[in-house]
Amino acid sequence: MKANNNQLLHALYRDMRRIRSLEERVSEMFVRSESAGSMLHLSIGEESVAGICRAMEAKDSFTTHHRGHGIFVARGAEPARMLAEIAGKADGYCRGKGGSMHIADMGLGHLGANAIVGGGISHAVGAALAYKRKKQPRVSVAFYGDGAMQQGILYESMNLAALWGLPVLFVCINNQYGMGTRVDRAAANLAFDERARAFGLQGEIVDGTDVEAVHEAAERMIAAARAGKPGFLCLTCYRFHGHARMDKSPYRDADEEAQGRARDPLKIARDRLVERGGNAAALDQLDAEIAAEMDTALESAIAAHMPDVSTMFEDVYAPDQPKPVPLRARLSVILSENSR
Amino acid sequence: MSAIETTYREALRQALIDAMLADPEIVVMGEEVGLYGGAYGVTKGLIDQFGPDRIMDTPISEAGIVGAAVGAAMSGLRPVAELMYVDFVGLVMDQLANQAAKIRYMFGGQIGVPMVLRSQGGTGRSGAAQHSQSLEAWMTHIPGLRVAMPGTVNDAYHLLRQALTLPDPVVFLEHKGLYVQKGMLDVAVPDAPWGKALVRQPGKDVTIVAYSKMVMESLVAADMLMAQGVSAEVIDLRTLNPLDDATIAQSVRRTHRAIVVTEAHQTAGFSAELSARIHELCFDHLEEPVARVAGEDIPIPVSPALERGAVPDAQLIAETGLWLVKRQAPSWADSGTDS
Numbered sequence: 001m002k003a004n005n006n007q008l009l010h011a012l013y014r015d016m017r018r019i020r021s022l023e024e025r026v027s028e029m030f031v032r033s034e035s036a037g038s039m040l041h042l043s044i045g046e047e048s049v050a051g052i053c054r055a056m057e058a059k060d061s062f063t064t065h066h067r068g069h070g071i072f073v074a075r076g077a078e079p080a081r082m083l084a085e086i087a088g089k090a091d092g093y094c095r096g097k098g099g100s101m102h103i104a105d106m107g108l109g110h111l112g113a114n115a116i117v118g119g120g121i122s123h124a125v126g127a128a129l130a131y132k133r134k135k136q137p138r139v140s141v142a143f144y145g146d147g148a149m150q151q152g153i154l155y156e157s158m159n160l161a162a163l164w165g166l167p168v169l170f171v172c173i174n175n176q177y178g179m180g181t182r183v184d185r186a187a188a189n190l191a192f193d194e195r196a197r198a199f200g201l202q203g204e205i206v207d208g209t210d211v212e213a214v215h216e217a218a219e220r221m222i223a224a225a226r227a228g229k230p231g232f233l234c235l236t237c238y239r240f241h242g243h244a245r246m247d248k249s250p251y252r253d254a255d256e257e258a259q260g261r262a263r264d265p266l267k268i269a270r271d272r273l274v275e276r277g278g279n280a281a282a283l284d285q286l287d288a289e290i291a292a293e294m295d296t297a298l299e300s301a302i303a304a305h306m307p308d309v310s311t312m313f314e315d316v317y318a319p320d321q322p323k324p325v326p327l328r329a330r331l332s333v334i335l336s337e338n339s340r
Numbered sequence: 341m342s343a344i345e346t347t348y349r350e351a352l353r354q355a356l357i358d359a360m361l362a363d364p365e366i367v368v369m370g371e372e373v374g375l376y377g378g379a380y381g382v383t384k385g386l387i388d389q390f391g392p393d394r395i396m397d398t399p400i401s402e403a404g405i406v407g408a409a410v411g412a413a414m415s416g417l418r419p420v421a422e423l424m425y426v427d428f429v430g431l432v433m434d435q436l437a438n439q440a441a442k443i444r445y446m447f448g449g450q451i452g453v454p455m456v457l458r459s460q461g462g463t464g465r466s467g468a469a470q471h472s473q474s475l476e477a478w479m480t481h482i483p484g485l486r487v488a489m490p491g492t493v494n495d496a497y498h499l500l501r502q503a504l505t506l507p508d509p510v511v512f513l514e515h516k517g518l519y520v521q522k523g524m525l526d527v528a529v530p531d532a533p534w535g536k537a538l539v540r541q542p543g544k545d546v547t548i549v550a551y552s553k554m555v556m557e558s559l560v561a562a563d564m565l566m567a568q569g570v571s572a573e574v575i576d577l578r579t580l581n582p583l584d585d586a587t588i589a590q591s592v593r594r595t596h597r598a599i600v601v602t603e604a605h606q607t608a609g610f611s612a613e614l615s616a617r618i619h620e621l622c623f624d625h626l627e628e629p630v631a632r633v634a635g636e637d638i639p640i641p642v643s644p645a646l647e648r649g650a651v652p653d654a655q656l657i658a659e660t661g662l663w664l665v666k667r668q669a670p671s672w673a674d675s676g677t678d679s
Contacts, residue, residue, distance in 0.1 A: 061415070094448035102446035111414055112447060116438050122404055123439070126411020126419075133367070133393060134416060153434075156404025163399070315449035316483050318507035322535060322582045324483060334620045 005212075006276050008054075012211045013269045014286060015050035019043060019070035020266060021290045022079050025298040026069060026086060026100070030245045034302045036088030038245045039115075040100050043070035045240035046173050048265040050074045051214030052141065052233070055222050061109035061127050062141040063120030066101045067173070068113040071143050076108050079294055083301035090307035097307075097315065111140070117178070118144060118151030121170070125157045128166035132228070139167045139225045147178030150186055155199070158232070162200040165228040169221055170196065172232070173208070175239035176260070180251040196232030208237030209265045212272075238263060343494075343526035349519040351493045352382045355500035356420070358527065360390055363418060366504060369396040369405055370422030370458075379424045380460065380519050402431040406457065410440050410509075413455040418504065426461035426513060427470050429478060440509040441484030452507045456500075462553055462603055463651050464517030468642035474552075474604035474635065479511045480580045480613070486510040487580040491555035493523030495578055498530035506534070515553040515603075535582035539591065543573035545665045546597040548657065549588055549614055551577040554601045561657035568658075570665045580610060588614070589621040596627040597664050603651045606634035631660050 023042045029035040043049070046067070053074035056062070064071045069086075073079060077093070085092025086100045093105050101115035111127060114120035124142035131138040148154055149172055161168045172192055176183050184190060196203030202224060206217045214235055221231040238260030242249045249257065274280050316324050346354075360366045368383060368390075374397035377384035387395040398405045402423060409419035423429060429436065436457065444452045463472045479487050488503055488510060490496045496514070503510040532538050540555060541562045550558040555576045562572040573591050577584065592598045600614040611632040618630045633652045640650055659670040 063411075092448075094446060094450070097448050098446040104447040104450060106447075106450045111411065112443060114439075116434055119434060119439060122407025122435065123411030123414065125404070126408035126413070127415040128411075129408055130412045130415035130417045140411070140415075153403045153407060156399075156401035157407065159399060160401065160404050160408060315445045317486075318444070318452055319449070321506070321508060330620075334623075 006273065006278065008215070009212055009269060009273055010278070012050050012054060012215060013266070013273060013283070014290070015054060015074045016047035016211060016266050016269060017287055017290050018294075019047045019050060019073055021294040022073050022082070023069060025079075025083060025294045027245065029083060029087060029298060029302070032302070034087055036086065036096075036099050040086065040245045041067040041243065042241050043067050045260070045265070046070060046175055046208065046235075046237050048208045048211040048214045048235060048237065049143065049173060051211045052171055052218040052235075055215055055218035056139065056141060059109070060139045060141065060222070061111050061124070062143060063111045063124045064113045064143045065117070065120065065145050065148065066113060066115045067145060068103070068143060069100065072103060072105075072110055072113070075110065077105065077110070079297035080300040083297050084304045087301050087304070088306065089301060089304040090311070091304045095307055095311065095315070118148035118153050120144070121148065121154055122157045124168050125161050125166060128161065128168035128230075129164065131167055132164070137226055139169060139222050141169045141171055141222070143171045143173060145178065146172060146174040146176070146183045147186070148172070149192055149195070150178070158196060158199040158201055161230040166230055167225045167228060168230045169218075169225045170201070170230070170232040172234040174234055174236050177239050177243070179243045180247070180249075182252070192234045193232065202229060202231040204232070205234045205236060208235035209263045209268050211265055211269050237265065343524040345522055346493060346525045347519065348493050348496045348514070348521045348523070349380065349382055351497040351525050352500060352514065353384065353386070354525070354527065355497045356383065356386060357389065359501055359504040360394065363504065365416060365418045366420060367394045367396060367412070367417055368420045368422065369398055369409060371398055371400055371424050373397060373422050378422070380516060382519075383422070402428050403435055406432040406435040407439065409455045410435055410443070410453055413453045413509075414443065414451055419455045420504070421455060421457050423457060423459035425467075425471050426459040426475050427473050429459065429475055433478070436479070436485065436511070437482045441482045444508065445484060453509045454507050456503045456510045456512050458512045458514070460514035460516050462515040462517050463640055463647050466642050466644055466647060467516070467640070469639040472640035472647070474602065476513055476580055477604060477608065477610045480610055484508065485581060487513065488578065489513045489515075489552040489580060490578065491515075491518070491550070491552045491576055492531070493521065493525050494531050497525055497527060499534070499578060502530070502534040513552065517553050518556075521556070532578070535579050535584060537575050537577045537584035537587040539573060539587070540576045541572065541574040543571040543595065545571045545595055546599060546661050547573045547575060547588070547591040547595045548599045548601060548661070549575045549577065550601040551580065552603065554603055554652065557652065557654045558601055558657055560654035561661065564654060564658035565661045568662055568666075570661055572661055585617045585621060588618060592618055592622040593625045596625055598622070598626070599631045599633055599657060599660055599664065601652055601657055602634045604635050605637050606632055607637050609634055628664050631664055633657050633660050
């Protein structure tokens with residue numbers, strides 16, 4: 001049993017290391033001026049979401065907030081295509097149209113990252129409605145941050161999910177900050193699980209520095225959701241870096257940051273593996289392999305091509321439908337029609 | 341099948357029934373669509389025919405309903421989300437404009453959102469400022485949303501049927517003042533394909549462009565103009581996105597004069613877009629500037645006397661036509677308010 005536990009923890013550690021390693025490359029891409037803009041939201045410190053991602057099945061779907069790189073890579077995204085999208089390249093998951101905040105892949109069940117706080121939550125509920133109606137044993141997971149805990153649509157969505165018994169799991173990643181506002185300056189009641197229970201959902205708060213605990217809770221709640229009992233899981237963690245790449249976090253002090261970073265979910269998982277007899281050198285080796293994988297992905301994304309400007313008119317509507325008329329074409333018509 | 345006389349409301353109801361029989365993935369969700377039968381009776385009896393799994397009564401959670409419809413549309417269903425009054429669209433604007441409209445684009449064409457948002461707007465029932473608006477410009481400003489506004493019984497049926505086959509989100513805006521309007525319905529024969537404007541009344545002196553209930557007012561105005569020796573052509577846009585400006589331009593190049601009519605407020609309304617397009621496409625053909633006959637720039641008042649004054653009617657359209665074509669001074673010319 002312990003061997004199995006160690007196997008699981010090792011797998012979770014690997015997932016978490018891949019998240020952090022990817023995020024470090026996102027940051028590097030920005031520093032090298034290779035990213036599309038600076039609206040890049042790193043999930044370093046939140047890597048234990050891997051515990052939820054690993055508790056999901058391949059057929060399950062999910063939506064994420066704007067800080068969703070880690071969730072997507074833990075659900076099987078190819079780092080090179082992710083980084084290409086974040087750089088706005090044609091080879092990216094969304095052909096360079098969505099970027100960091102709108103990355104999606106229907107093949108992996110990623111119904112979309114969303115840059116409106118709380119914007120994607122109801123899509124997971126709608127997906128769950130479709131699964132229930134079609135009698136498909138699938139679950140949809142809505143990932144969002146503590147900022148969305150203060151948004152109205154969350155509670156409309158929770159009520160609908162509970163009312164209709166939908167296979168959905170609401171996951172709040174409470175990293176303590178909505179942009180620069182600490183959660184205790186935004187929420188009158190921090191017992192978010194109570195809010196969920198008030199709607200008839202199962203609600204739990206789990207220590208987000210303990211990936212095993214996250215995985216255990218997620219496995220239980222996803223199973224319940226699959227049986228028509230939707231739930232809410234709040235993962236408590238700390239956002240190591242600023243809101244986005246330009247943010248130096250002037251609104252919080254160094255002591256707080258140091259304390260927050262000291263509770264590093266990766267280090268905790270690693271120490272636990274070593275305590276249980278794991279080989280530290282082998283873990284170093286794993287880290288190095290992951291770093292090399294991410295370096296290769298980063299260079300591939302940087303080398304990838306920008307999309308042709310003409311593709312900007314594609315995908316507004318379905319391919320067989322009337323397209324937007326480009327401005328230059330419209331101007332040409334106006335000027336030629338009226339030429340004397 | 342031959343045409344039968346029925347109402348706009350019945351035509352919509354029949355369209356939902358026929359569409360749901362043809363496509364098992366269609367579900368209707370909204371406030372009071374089931375047991376109540378719809379605030380205006382469009383979904384009356386549908387819950388008996390299709391059951392509560394397909395005719396879903398929802399709580400009063402407009403954003404949650406439309407948001408769930410978006411997710412369901414991405415997952416194999418074809419939802420018809422009903423927004424009881426278009427005035428409530430402020431509650432759903434994020435899900436409509438940032439989500440439904442942009443998902444295909446943001447995700448690089450991977451998936452679309454084949455849903456219909458049914459709603460209704462307009463004056464005529466003393467609904468006052470929060471239950472009488474014409475907010476189509478909020479939607480037409482957003483790429484990715486199709487917008488249909490039927491003005492006839494046959495279009496009520498066929499545009500809804502067509503909307504329920506499209507791969508992209510459609511905002512389908514009915515008019516509360518038309519539900520009891522009678523007209524001919526031929527379920528086998530649409531008036532025109534989706535996206536095509538129609539000349540409802542041919543004429544040669546002036547083109548009147550309208551949609552939704554203003555088509556009816558414009559046709560009455562055309563009769564009034566005819567009695568004064570002015571031949572007006574009335575164009576029904578039917579859909580605002582796609583917008584068939586070619587049909588408008590073709591007409592105005594013949595008539596050399598144009599009036600655009602909307603119940604919506606004038607300022608920054610769809611009448612502004614129509615006027616701009618006519619000026620752009622027909623500049624050398626115009627004898628007069630395009631006249632916009634639109635709703636006053638005021639909230640809709642409750643008193644029937646005030647409400648009637650807030651939106652255009654046939655008389656106003658006809659007088660504008662006479663002024664434009666025959667330089668005949670309108671009834672308000674001596675009131676001292678014109679310049």
